[in-house]
Structure formats: structure tokens, C-alpha cells
Amino acid sequence: MTHHQPSRRRFLAGLGAAGAAALLSGCVTSGSSGKSSSGGAVTLQSNLSAPQAKAAMEDLVAAYGKKGEVRLNTVAAETFRTQLPTYLTSANPPDVYTWYPGSVADAYARKNLLLDLGEVWASPELRGYSKALNTLCTASSGKKVFVPTTYYWWGMFYRKSNFAKWGVNEPKSWDEFLDLCDKLRSKGVTPVGLGAGGNTAWVASAWFDYLNIRVNGAAYHRDLLAGRHRFDDPEVRKVFDRWQEVLPYFDPDGTAVAFQDASTSMLNGRSAMMLIGTFFADAAPKDALDDIDFFRFPVVDPKVPLAEEAPTDGYFAGARTGRRDEVIDLMRFLGTAEAQEIYIKGSSGTVLPCHPDAKDAGTPLVLKGRRHVEEAAEITQFFNRDSSDALQPTADNALTRFIAEPKSIGSILTTWQRDAEKIWNA
Amino acid sequence: MTTTSAAVRRRRAATAGFHLGAGTLALLWLLPIGLVLVTSLRSFDDIAANGLGSWPHSFTLDNFRQAWVDGGQRRALINSLLVTIPAVLVTLALASMAAFALSRYELPFRRSLLLLMLGGNLLPPQILLVPVSKLSELMGLHDTLTALIGVQIGFGVGFYVFVLHGFMRAIPAEIQQAAVVDGAGPWQIFWRIILPLTRPALAALSALSFTWVFNDLLWAITVLRSDTKMPITAALIGLQGQYVSMWNVIAAGSVIAAAPTVAVFLRFQRHFVAGLNLGAVK
Numbered sequence: 001m002t003h004h005q006p007s008r009r010r011f012l013a014g015l016g017a018a019g020a021a022a023l024l025s026g027c028v029t030s031g032s033s034g035k036s037s038s039g040g041a042v043t044l045q046s047n048l049s050a051p052q053a054k055a056a057m058e059d060l061v062a063a064y065g066k067k068g069e070v071r072l073n074t075v076a077a078e079t080f081r082t083q084l085p086t087y088l089t090s091a092n093p094p095d096v097y098t099w100y101p102g103s104v105a106d107a108y109a110r111k112n113l114l115l116d117l118g119e120v121w122a123s124p125e126l127r128g129y130s131k132a133l134n135t136l137c138t139a140s141s142g143k144k145v146f147v148p149t150t151y152y153w154w155g156m157f158y159r160k161s162n163f164a165k166w167g168v169n170e171p172k173s174w175d176e177f178l179d180l181c182d183k184l185r186s187k188g189v190t191p192v193g194l195g196a197g198g199n200t201a202w203v204a205s206a207w208f209d210y211l212n213i214r215v216n217g218a219a220y221h222r223d224l225l226a227g228r229h230r231f232d233d234p235e236v237r238k239v240f241d242r243w244q245e246v247l248p249y250f251d252p253d254g255t256a257v258a259f260q261d262a263s264t265s266m267l268n269g270r271s272a273m274m275l276i277g278t279f280f281a282d283a284a285p286k287d288a289l290d291d292i293d294f295f296r297f298p299v300v301d302p303k304v305p306l307a308e309e310a311p312t313d314g315y316f317a318g319a320r321t322g323r324r325d326e327v328i329d330l331m332r333f334l335g336t337a338e339a340q341e342i343y344i345k346g347s348s349g350t351v352l353p354c355h356p357d358a359k360d361a362g363t364p365l366v367l368k369g370r371r372h373v374e375e376a377a378e379i380t381q382f383f384n385r386d387s388s389d390a391l392q393p394t395a396d397n398a399l400t401r402f403i404a405e406p407k408s409i410g411s412i413l414t415t416w417q418r419d420a421e422k423i424w425n426a
Numbered sequence: 427m428t429t430t431s432a433a434v435r436r437r438r439a440a441t442a443g444f445h446l447g448a449g450t451l452a453l454l455w456l457l458p459i460g461l462v463l464v465t466s467l468r469s470f471d472d473i474a475a476n477g478l479g480s481w482p483h484s485f486t487l488d489n490f491r492q493a494w495v496d497g498g499q500r501r502a503l504i505n506s507l508l509v510t511i512p513a514v515l516v517t518l519a520l521a522s523m524a525a526f527a528l529s530r531y532e533l534p535f536r537r538s539l540l541l542l543m544l545g546g547n548l549l550p551p552q553i554l555l556v557p558v559s560k561l562s563e564l565m566g567l568h569d570t571l572t573a574l575i576g577v578q579i580g581f582g583v584g585f586y587v588f589v590l591h592g593f594m595r596a597i598p599a600e601i602q603q604a605a606v607v608d609g610a611g612p613w614q615i616f617w618r619i620i621l622p623l624t625r626p627a628l629a630a631l632s633a634l635s636f637t638w639v640f641n642d643l644l645w646a647i648t649v650l651r652s653d654t655k656m657p658i659t660a661a662l663i664g665l666q667g668q669y670v671s672m673w674n675v676i677a678a679g680s681v682i683a684a685a686p687t688v689a690v691f692l693r694f695q696r697h698f699v700a701g702l703n704l705g706a707v708k
Binding site: 045047048049050051053055073074075076077078079082083086087090091092094260261264265267268277279280282283284285286287288 | 470471472474475476477478492496497559563568647651652653656660663664665666667668669670671672675
């Protein structure tokens, strides 16, 4: 039996050597392919996985197809979110990505993971973009890293027929809003739907964002989310004092059902209104769409400059791309009015184009939405987009707890500040 | 007289209670499956207008078409089978050979080898996500089905060796000795004696591993990146929108995705139960 031993050992050694060699050669080839992969189709990694949005993206890619080659790669939104850092750091990454501008893009830009798109911004297609969008797409290093294409808005959505039935009107000020809630409750309707249950706890952050930009202003809000103020400051406390005034009118199931179910309740008249983004219209039956209207989040302090939440979507490109020229060309196309109109036509049509000359869907709701955003002096994005995806769960925890036990707001804010510090200092 | 009738009555009550309890449990267990089936047959407008939990007001088979064609489930199902079938076959082939060697021969370090395999199974796979992703990239296999098959084999083999080793060890040594006396070599013993005797365990394991590999999502999204290569589980979460999900299409997609595993289980269920029993009573 013993004479078998050496041969087996030699065999195993050989196997190990072969494996190591395969690994090393893999190293070499991948190292070289990282540089030499220029040419070929540009990969556009998209998180727009909903059937309608996906079809709109396919239209967009087909329209560009006359000028160059693009391979559209649609990945589930949740997968995309968790895999994005891996994509950006991999050796042979996708080239262009759908994502958000502002502090989210800046976080990647600071790690040198994003391609400088200054050339795209210098092109005639993007010259007409507003100054606000310009600032939004500039990283802290001063480089342009993002091409914005569409945005949507948040507001207090309701059904026109229901408001008419209950004999109530849109409020303007905070006091009028509280009166409205009181009146609705006396008619046996839940005044305010929330939908921060299921896996959409983040919806509650819209209330925090809006109350903060109404009470303390957009500048303070951005500073707070960037860690330049504290969540246990008296200013933040004032936000929750206001919230407590309206909290009794909230749907008691607010933190139990997801926003999709909450919007169904609103459409059925079980609740009267809801602070939500226009994307919720995708979850509405077609025959209800014409009946949907919205009003501006009530003004709390008229001295504070009017700000609205209007999250912008668009594209950035990875710095490790091997097809820089093709990427720049595609980005220029995505910035045109033509490309944005194609996307809006194919998608559900509740988004607005970023290009000043591009036509929107033209429905009364969208026209009103466009005016709504244009009247605002300042634009904020959304809690996670103005801070980071890492900070969002701290808000979810704090706000869910606040809605359940508003009395213990002091300790909630202390905890929130402690959790946020861990993320800011990480 | 009265005491016996009381006993009979008590026994009847116990039987009724048992059936009632077990029946309720079974119903509770079937309720979510029923809900998925009903949802898959409703239209989106119906769900949006009446909510997910209401009685159905519509009937449509279009959701299945949407999931199959627009949702790309046909392609995804092919990908899943392309990964699952080779992965199951190769894993079982490798594992049965390893288990044969470890259980029937006095190999050095066989205890440590087995413990190593068991230890590998106790390790949570999540901590290996980044290494696996980087390694597949380094070897130029990233975003290929080969990489996914490789990962599935690598992570499956340890557990199967462990199970098959326990099973093969229970086969009496005399059978093998008789074969040796008749002049059979190790290969013949493995192929003609041990493997046929291990069939129940192999059938049970193949049903199990088919489900595990087929239902895996984690490794698929770790080593794959293109939507055309994603297996059915990844295609299923792809049906969820960024904000709004069409639950009827997702439910239809889930029914499609569950069909192959159910079919495999129905086909192998006799072996499966037998395999479990044989493993338990040595």
C-alpha cells in the first residue's frame, strides 16, 4: 500500500500547482482586459425594473441605437442598490448607471469611482440646464459627475371627487390644514394616510423632511443631514412639536401597512390624503388617475423661503470604464430633450424632464406639478438622497418610534443623534 | 358500563380534537399559498382598487403571460436549469466518491477532513460573498453561468459528503469483503456495490440539492451581473418595481418559479421519505 503514497502526494501537489497557475493566469488576463476593453457596446446598468419603466428604457436604447451600441442591463432595484459599490469597484465594470445626484453621487466621487463628465456639461445639449441642477450634479471636488434626466415631486395627494363629497377645500397654511383634518375626522374619515409599514418605512421621512424645511428651512435641513447640526438640537425638537399637532389625525395603521396599501385606502376614501411622491400613481387603477390631485405641503412659517422636495434621477458613469468616448457620447444623448421625451412617453408619465425644452406628459396633474416645483425657492431631494443610504435606517427607527410613542421624543432624538454619529464618523 | 362509554366518548372527543387541530394547522399552512394563487389570477386594477386582501373581482391569465414574456421568466427558467442540473449531478458524483473513500477506507486524516467539511457548513455563507465575487473576477469567470455552477458545487459538496459518509458507513463490511474476495477493485466496489445500495440517500439528496440550488438567490446576484444570465429567483425580484410592485404578476411569476421544485419533489418524494428513514434507523 505504501508505494501508492508518494504518487498520490505528487498528484495532489500537481493539482495544487495547476490550480495556482490557473488562478495566476486569470490574474494576468483580467489585469490586461481592464485596460484594453475599449470598443464594443457600452453597458447601461439600470435599476428601473418595473415593467413599464423597463420598456421605456428599451425604447430609449433603441433610439440611441442609430448612433452607437448600448447594451441595457436591467437589474432588480433592490439588487442594484446593494450591488452598486461592487459594480463600481470591479475590474471590468458596467459603464453607465442609473442613480441619484447630490450627496449620494458625491460619496462615490470622493472615492474617485466616478467618471468626470465635464465634457458632457460643456456640450450644447446641457447648456440650458438650470443652475440648481448644475450645482446638484457637481461633486465636492468641483467636477461634474452626473447627468440629470427626470425628476418628480412630493405633495399632499387626494381624490378630487372625495374632497367634493366631503365639502372640503385645499388648505394653504398650517392652521387651515389642522382645521381640515378636524373636519374630516368629524365625518368619520381618517384624515392622513401614511404607509410607513411593510418595507417602506422610509415614507415617514417625507414628513420629517417637509416639516423641517417648513420650520427651519432647506439650508438648515441640508446641514443637519450632513452632520453639521445635531438631531437633539432645539430646532429639531420644534419640528416634532408641529408633528405632534397633526399626529392624532394620522391613520392608526400608518406604520403597519406599506405605502402601496395606504394609497389604495386613500383612493377608496377610507383615508383622505397622503404625503407621497408621484410614483404612487403607478399603483392606482387607470380610471382613478384623472381624479387624483394634490396640494402643497402647508406653509408653517411664511418667513421661511418656500422649499419643495423634488428628487432628481439620472445617470453617472464608472471611472474604470474602458470606453470613455462612447460613454461621453451616450451621456450627451441622455441629456437631450429628445431622449427625455422618449422616456417620459414610455414610462407612466408622472415624471418631469430636466431639459428646459423637453415636453412633459401634458396632463393637468403634471402641468400643476411643474408649476409647483418652479414656484419653490429651494429644492431638496429626499432624506436618503440628501444624506446617505446608511443614514436612512436611523431615521426609520426614530420616526417609527416617534409615531408609536410621541411622548418620549427627547430620548428618541438622543438615540437618533447617537446612531447618526456612528454613520457620520464611519 | 358508564365508565367504558365515558372512555369511548373521551377517545372520540380526542380524535375529533386532533382532526380539528391538525385540519386548522393545515389550512393555516395552505392559506398563503392559496392567497398567492388567487392573486396570480387577478388584474392589477382590481388589486389597486380593492387591495391585496379583498375578494377577487376579476379573473385573468394574462399575468402568467406577462411574467413569462415581459418579465423574462422563460429565459430565466432555462438559465436556472442550466445551472441546477449540472450542479446537482457534479456535486453528487464528487460527494459520493469522496464519501466512499472516507467511509470505506482507512485514509489518514479522514476525521479531520470530515470535520473540516462540517465546519465549512457551519460557516455563514454571507461572510464569503466578497471573496467569492473577487475570486470569480480574478479567474475571469465573473458574470458567467460556469462561475455560479462552480460556487454551487463548492458550497454543496461538504454537506453531501457528510450525509453520504454516514450512510455508507452503515453498509456492512462483509458485503465489501465478499466483493474483494471475488476480485473486485475499488472502482468496481464503488460502482457496483456501494452506489446501488446508497440509492435512497442519493435520491433524497438530489431532490434536496435541486431545491437548494434552484431556489438560491444570494450567489446568483453575487457572481452574475447581466439580466440575460440571471436565474429565475433573480428574475422574480426583478419583477418588483423600484416603488410600486405589480403583485399579481409577481404572484404569477412565483407560481412559475415554484413549479419545477414541486415537480421534482413529487417525483422523488417516495425516495425522499425512505431516505430520511434509512438515515435515521441504522
